[in-house]
Amino acid sequence: MSQLAQAEVRLSVLDTSPIVAGSTPRQALHNTVDLARLADCLGYHRYWVPEHHSMRGVASSAPAVLIGHIANATRHLRVGAGGVLLPNHAPIVVAEQFGTLVAFHPDRIDLGIGRAPGGAKHAVEHVRPERDRTAKSIREQLEELLGYLHPREDDQVKAIPVLGGNVPALWLLGQTPTSAQLAGELGLCYAYAHHLRPDGVADTMRAYREHFRPSAAVSHPTALVSASVIAADDDERAEWLAGSTRLKVLSRIRGTRIRLPSPEDAAAYPYTEDDRAEIAKQTGRVLVGGPETLTEHLQKVLDDTGVDELMVTTPVYEHAERRRSYELLASIATKLTPPSYKVSTAAR
Numbered sequence: 001m002s003q004l005a006q007a008e009v010r011l012s013v014l015d016t017s018p019i020v021a022g023s024t025p026r027q028a029l030h031n032t033v034d035l036a037r038l039a040d041c042l043g044y045h046r047y048w049v050p051e052h053h054s055m056r057g058v059a060s061s062a063p064a065v066l067i068g069h070i071a072n073a074t075r076h077l078r079v080g081a082g083g084v085l086l087p088n089h090a091p092i093v094v095a096e097q098f099g100t101l102v103a104f105h106p107d108r109i110d111l112g113i114g115r116a117p118g119g120a121k122h123a124v125e126h127v128r129p130e131r132d133r134t135a136k137s138i139r140e141q142l143e144e145l146l147g148y149l150h151p152r153e154d155d156q157v158k159a160i161p162v163l164g165g166n167v168p169a170l171w172l173l174g175q176t177p178t179s180a181q182l183a184g185e186l187g188l189c190y191a192y193a194h195h196l197r198p199d200g201v202a203d204t205m206r207a208y209r210e211h212f213r214p215s216a217a218v219s220h221p222t223a224l225v226s227a228s229v230i231a232a233d234d235d236e237r238a239e240w241l242a243g244s245t246r247l248k249v250l251s252r253i254r255g256t257r258i259r260l261p262s263p264e265d266a267a268a269y270p271y272t273e274d275d276r277a278e279i280a281k282q283t284g285r286v287l288v289g290g291p292e293t294l295t296e297h298l299q300k301v302l303d304d305t306g307v308d309e310l311m312v313t314t315p316v317y318e319h320a321e322r323r324r325s326y327e328l329l330a331s332i333a334t335k336l337t338p339p340s341y342k343v344s345t346a347a348r
Helices: 027-042 065-075 089-103 120-128 138-149 179-186 199-209 235-253 263-268 273-281 293-303 319-335
Strands: 010-014 046-049 076-086 109-114 169-174 189-193 223-231 284-291 308-315
Touching: 010 027, 010 223, 010 319, 027 046, 027 179, 027 319, 046 065, 046 109, 046 308, 065 076, 076 089, 076 169, 089 109, 089 138, 109 138, 138 169, 138 179, 169 179, 169 263, 179 199, 199 223, 199 235, 199 293, 223 235, 223 293, 223 319, 235 263, 235 284, 235 293, 284 293, 293 308, 293 319
Parallel strands: 010 046, 010 308, 046 076, 076 109, 109 169, 169 189, 189 223, 223 284, 223 308
Antiparallel strands: none
């Protein structure tokens, strides 16, 4: 039995299929499947992939396709979207795609829904024009999707693949009290993006709990928190590996988009004092360290949020180092304890 299987806190994976400097989309997607197989063996609970468009460092653009491939390559993981960006799609098509996935992989498919564009404005216009993306509010789009996932007998139009109970677990993704309130009011599971906004998590999770109303699919508040984590055998090695993502973030702030560089290139970069100050502002977005340090960091996230499931994304240049990071995280899972109050049992 894996250490994760014995742990009370669940660990999951968020994987963007990163295209690092010198790599290709093909290699990135193959790395995703390889990492999913490892996560499956280690006992991770979920494996989610996002939807991004025309982003040179991200290969995950078609989550439904990638989810099917990952589910075929694994045995135990719940596999899902983190998430499908609903304004980019007709809700009936999303319901049909994920109903089909559930039919092939019963009780293993999650459907996380987001509202972000998923790319630059000019790129997203090619995915779906703005007039169509904004014709209905996100609440209206979600309610339409829920109607297809849980149809009534007299509905004239149905998403046929969901019939017979082929319904994915539905999550709303967000990082603000507004999104949390919407998830609560609709009786949805909620996933908070700590890796994008670590400072707003307490108020957001409180809003979710306070506004939650039980639904046919979700009887009590159910939430997870995603975090950016880099683990290594010791703190020094982890800090070295983190140089890659820190330089990438700095480049984005300075107006230059680069693929994730090697830690060697990051260490050789001629940082100014202003650069170092800017990087210091961003340190809370990535939790970095050896097993002992990360145990403290992750326990604090659990205690601050009231969740018992952490979804980890790991921005590391070398695929072997990324695999090692997830192995180390699995090894400390039994040292993590659920918070004194819980949002959920993370049953789904």
